Amino acid sequence: MTRPIHLSAATARTSAPSISSLIKLALERPQIVSLAAGFVDQQSLPVETTALAAAQILGDAPAGRAALQYGTTIGDEALRAILIERLEVQHGVPPGSYRRAVDRTILTTGSAQLIYLVGEALLDPGDVVIVEAPTYFVFLGPLETRGARAIRTPIDGQGLRIDALEATFERLRAEGSLDKVKLVYTIPEHSNPTGISLAAERRKPLVDLVRRWSDEAGHRIYLLEDSAYHGLSYDSKEADSLWSLDSEGETVILARTFSKTYSPGMKLGYGVLPGGLVDPVLTLKGNHDFGTSNFIQKLIRLVLANGEYDRQVERLKGVYARKRDVFLEALERHFEPIRDRVSWTRPHGGLYVWMTLPESVDTGFDGPLFRRCLEQDVIYVPGEFAFAPEPSAPPRNHLRLTYGVPDEAALAEGARRLAEAVRETLDSPEGPA
Ligand SMILES: Cc1ncc(COP(=O)(O)O)c(C=O)c1O
Numbered sequence: 001m002t003r004p005i006h007l008s009a010a011t012a013r014t015s016a017p018s019i020s021s022l023i024k025l026a027l028e029r030p031q032i033v034s035l036a037a038g039f040v041d042q043q044s045l046p047v048e049t050t051a052l053a054a055a056q057i058l059g060d061a062p063a064g065r066a067a068l069q070y071g072t073t074i075g076d077e078a079l080r081a082i083l084i085e086r087l088e089v090q091h092g093v094p095p096g097s098y099r100r101a102v103d104r105t106i107l108t109t110g111s112a113q114l115i116y117l118v119g120e121a122l123l124d125p126g127d128v129v130i131v132e133a134p135t136y137f138v139f140l141g142p143l144e145t146r147g148a149r150a151i152r153t154p155i156d157g158q159g160l161r162i163d164a165l166e167a168t169f170e171r172l173r174a175e176g177s178l179d180k181v182k183l184v185y186t187i188p189e190h191s192n193p194t195g196i197s198l199a200a201e202r203r204k205p206l207v208d209l210v211r212r213w214s215d216e217a218g219h220r221i222y223l224l225e226d227s228a229y230h231g232l233s234y235d236s237k238e239a240d241s242l243w244s245l246d247s248e249g250e251t252v253i254l255a256r257t258f259s260k261t262y263s264p265g266m267k268l269g270y271g272v273l274p275g276g277l278v279d280p281v282l283t284l285k286g287n288h289d290f291g292t293s294n295f296i297q298k299l300i301r302l303v304l305a306n307g308e309y310d311r312q313v314e315r316l317k318g319v320y321a322r323k324r325d326v327f328l329e330a331l332e333r334h335f336e337p338i339r340d341r342v343s344w345t346r347p348h349g350g351l352y353v354w355m356t357l358p359e360s361v362d363t364g365f366d367g368p369l370f371r372r373c374l375e376q377d378v379i380y381v382p383g384e385f386a387f388a389p390e391p392s393a394p395p396r397n398h399l400r401l402t403y404g405v406p407d408e409a410a411l412a413e414g415a416r417r418l419a420e421a422v423r424e425t426l427d428s429p430e431g432p433a
Pocket of ligand 1 (some may be wrong): 109257370
């Protein structure tokens with residue numbers, strides 16, 4: 001006899017990840033050009049470097065045995081120290097300036113685990129998280145699981161708009177929800193999904209604004225800085241992290257990862273946390289896995305120390321800059337006839353281009369554009385997934401495109417097919433909707 005399954009409320013309110021069907025589609029139909037998958041360039045993955053590093057670790061029996069043993073929940077201390085030293089170099093501060101942050105640095109299973117744990121540590125049902133519009137759609141999943149309200153705040157070509165965030169806080173205060181606001185989530189480097197970076201001059205005001213609203217609210221509101229694409233800047237200088245501008249170290253949570261700059265298969269990320277969050281997050285992480293792969297941490301420590309990591313990042317920057325140029329040039333060429341009705345971002349780094357069509361075009365899975373794209377063997381991520389549900393119904397006329405995976409020829413062909421599908425949709429006699 002079949003019995004009903006009583007799932008937890010948290011599981012029951014969690015929807016399936018929005019793009020799992022796209023990944024399946026791309027695997028089933030190899031002729032498809034996927035401008036959707038957020039994977040990295042396959043041919044550049046650092047096989048030789050990693051093989052050498054693994055051989056070096058395992059070639060020394062005691063070191064090998066240590067690497068193959070469990071580690072600590074917080075992660076390898078020497079690696080955490082290296083990460084903090086690199087933050088000092090990056091921000092041009094004297095060695096030792098950030099030394100105290102080593103104890104607040106946690107190695108995690110991808111930055112996905114870090115941002116998940118932050119949500120788990122902070123959020124109860126009904127709590128509020130302010131996210132950019134659009135935002136990294138994967139983070140909306142854990143927020144849904146927690147029963148938190150994700151509320152959008154607008155961005156422009158310079159990233160999150162400070163005036164609009166102020167207005168969002170004002171509105172939340174007016175509706176009596178300020179006591180529920182726990183977190184502001186931002187992706188300040190070459191954002192997923194837009195490729196836009198937060199302007200240098202907005203960074204300190206953003207940290208100050210969140211700190212000021214913490215004072216207004218009477219409890220700590222954190223600013224989660226997800227810089228998953230940090231390091232992948234092709235023709236712009238990276239601005240200082242928000243974390244470095246948080247003089248008291250109590251507001252900003254910095255999340256970073258080796259997935260995009262080295263290997264997503266290693267799934268190693270880290271966070272530098274304000275003091276008050278370290279123990280709660282570590283306790284939860286202990287319940288998840290009591291520590292991220294020790295072997296992978298030793299391996300990344302070695303490639304950081306021997307310079308191979310930095311050489312890999314330099315190589316990758318060249319590869320992605322070329323891919324971006326090929327893709328943007330192909331978009332320019334193929335969209336030329338409909339240029340007045342279509343716009344897109346021109347990223348200085350990262351992996352994404354965000355395209356905007358007339359509001360009447362529905363880019364969703366059930367809309368006419370996606371259907372035409374499937375006929376043309378090209379796929380993208382419908383932009384609607386990247387918008388939190390509040391304060392109003394999300395716009396449906398955007399596309400997230402990535403140049404990370406296809407090779408240069410496929411990118412050019414993908415742009416051609418996409419332009420064809422968009423043109424047909426715009427010109428269709430039944431109208432674009
Ligand atoms: C903005 C952003 N944050 C976090 C992640 C998670 O990456 P990982 O868990 O592999 O570090 C990604 C991956 O695509 C991302 O785009």
